[in-house]
Amino acid sequence: MNLVMLGPPGAGKGTQAALLAEKLGIPHVASGDLFREALKEQTELGLTAQSYMDRGELVPDEVTIAMVEERLARSDCDGGVILDGFPRTIEQAGALKGLLHDQEKVIDAAIFIDAAEDELVRRLSSRWTCRNCQAIYNVISNPPRVEGRCDICGGELYQRADDVPETVRNRILVYRQQTSPLIDYYRDEGLLVTIKSEGGIERVQQKILEALQIT
Ligand code: AP5
Ligand code: MG
Ligand code: ZN
Secondary structure, X not given: OEEEEEOOOOOOHHHHHHHHHHHHOOOEEEHHHHHHHHXXXXXXXXXXXXXXXXXXXXXXXXXXXXXXXXXXXOHHHXXXXXXXXXXXXXXXXXXXXXXXXXXXXXXXXXXXXXXXXXXXXXXXXXXXXXXOOOOEEEOOOEOOOOOOEOOOOOOEEEOOHHHOHHHHHHXXXXXXXXXXXXXXXXXXXXXXEEEEOOOHHHHHHHHHHHHOOOO
């Protein structure tokens, strides 16, 4: 199964993608995580991406598409993948379609998770992320067992530099302008599944599994 997670910053794409990946036994490929890994390693890709990420702007399509293409070419993606944060522009969506087509694959569904803007800002200002494995926590809705430590790997939790209020506002704006057209794009392709992100993480997961008829 090849799935795309779509939605504004803070909607819960990463949270739900990780749960789905575990359930389906396929990789969770998050473009933002790939950029943050590259930055941690101080590669040229990471340093290029940083200047855009810090401002809440999109990294240019060319760079992003090449990075994701390389990741999707690895053999662990042969049996399917959960894409999170990619595609984010119409151009990226077209590139993805072509890429999968060349491998005789298709997208099975685009899961659009939505939430009100004040809720997005609230979630992002209380999000903590594992520096080591990128697992996602929330001090209000999903706290780690031990404060400041990842439940999965024991890594240190930190607040993402782009989760400060000014950058969050710009990310939401950029989402509206450049990414939200993908809602109509995937609706036209007959692939859109809309999920309201109310009711907590587990309830949202249940709604997604029901919509995809996964038992
Ligand atoms: P990226 O890392 O993709 O960030 P984003 O899209 O802004 O989305 P977030 O990761 O902030 O939100 P999410 O939906 O994953 O929410 P989460 O599950 O964490 O991108 C970062 C940057 O990288 C971009 O700005 C850009 O510069 C660059 N980039 C990445 N991809 C790109 C691309 N394709 N093209 C160009 N540039 C690209 O949840 C948020 C919080 O809420 C967590 O604390 C979580 O615990 C909590 N939560 C989740 N669900 C619920 C719920 N149902 N109820 C209560 N709390 C919840
Ligand atoms: Mg995310
Ligand atoms: Zn961790």
